[in-house]
Amino acid sequence: MNEVIIQLENVYKAYKIGNDTILALKNINLLIKKAEFISIVGPSGSGKTTLLNLIGALDKPTKGKILFNGIDLTQQNDKEISKYRAENVGFIFQTFNLIPSLNVWENVKLPTYFSSKKGFKEDKIMELLELVGLKERAFHKPLQLSGGEQQRVAIARALVNDPQILIADEPTGNLDSKNAEIILDIFKNLNLSGKTIILATHNLKLVEYSNRIIHLYDGVIKDEFVR
């Protein structure tokens, strides 16, 4: 439980917009331990998504180090970074980001094409769809599903390569309270099974359940609460 899985050291992220440089993150230092459930909260534009993108290696910091199990992700090449994303991180987006031309089953299977992990069995896809309660909708297209169902498919997709970390950016932002509740239950169970969950959210129920809350404000960690 105390094993550090992600470490951010003096991380800065700047964006150039025209002639202006905007510092989205300033001197972020953060340790994330295995099986933690972390909620990142803060107002819009505070740097939540940027922080999640850096942890998930979707972006590179302007300065500083991001270590995964002691390996500096900022020094990795495209192949190594892609392998990290495919095998160690599962992403869940506010807008679900399913591939509309593929059915539910194919969407869930998609990350396995990019993983070099051995021993994948296609039965796992149905197991995951059962876990998120969508076994019956396996061969439906995303557009035939409700928002809550689509988000559950996205969770199944994020889990298919059995990653250590789940990164979710406003996972309930587009959902009603009932569907948000279902997603929260799934996250609770996943966390209990040992997954590290890092999410940016405004949903108080998700925040309440977290064992650590990081409050970002204007690109800096303003407060941190540990339960």
Add this chain to the structure above:
Amino acid sequence: MVILAFILAVILGSIILGPVYGIQNYYVKTINEAGFNVIAIFSGNIASSNSYTLPTNFINISTMKYLENIGGVYAISPVFLAGYFSFGNSSAYFVGSNSQLKLIGSLELYKGSFIKDNSTNSNLINVDLGYNVWNKFLKGVDINQTVSLSLIVQFGFSYKYLNVKLKVIGLLSERPKIPSINLDPNNVVIANIFDIFYLFNITNYNSIPLDAIFVSASDFNSIDNLENKIVQVLSDLGYKKNVDYMIVSQKDAIYYVNNIFNQFYRFLNIIWAAILAISSLSILIVMFITVRERYREIGTLRAIGARKIDVVTMILLEGLVLCIIGIILGMFLGYIIINLLKMYYTFMQTVDNSTIIYTFSIIVPEIIASAIIFSLYPAYIASKVPPSVALRYE
């Protein structure tokens, strides 16, 4: 849109290049079929710069024996144009020759026997009839039948009519017409040259110029060598090339045809390059738009572990699949359009299936190459976009 660009490229390419390949193939094939390693020595009226002039030194039958003894001669035949027969709007040339013409001209008999070498003293002249003569102009005529025809002979600016009785001893199968040469081998009536001389009451053969002598070399590659020997022999006999005679070989004809078509190809290749450039540009633009519209999808793929090379491969494969669909549809439509055009344009009839396949074999790889090249840049650009940016793209 991309498929449409490929379809149009294939159709335009096949319609522009196909007929030209077809016509060239037809010309070369016809020249090859017209004879076997042939060298033609034209005597009689020789073309000078602007007009026809009569040579002072005629090539006649006595010249033949000098040429017969040159090494490498496979067959040699005199050709004497005696006049022509009129059949309504069509006409058939009355040609005096010998049986060697069959070997030289690869003339195939449908029935009967080729003209005999020995002259006859009868009023009947043995003849072989060209395909159109027996099959169209004198429909129903057969071997051993006698026909009476009016032979039109030109004397200067006036015409003389001679009634001749012909005995049909051979019927020639259909022959391809050599383009740009007026003498259609289907519209000939071939008789023994000595029978014709007899008909014209010519006793001193050396006083009559031959219209041509056809010589056949033992093989295609020795044509040039034999031609040089013929020129040497004729020179020794006092004949001046291009004054008393002209010499043309089958090789010259093929070279001439290929030369003209090669120039034409250079011009057509510019047009084809323009078509390819326009289709490539539309592929580039459409692929850019398609890729831009799918940034979020590409970002998602990158987020779940796709490498840059996976994104490039995916977009290239998509471009290639669209290209192949377009090519298949374009080939299908191109084939139909060419066959429709064949119904309305005679020159298109030279475009046979093998020419269409040959044309496709030239243009399809070029289109595939352009599809790959012009999909590569949008694919590269897509792979370079950071996933975090692609995921935010609206």
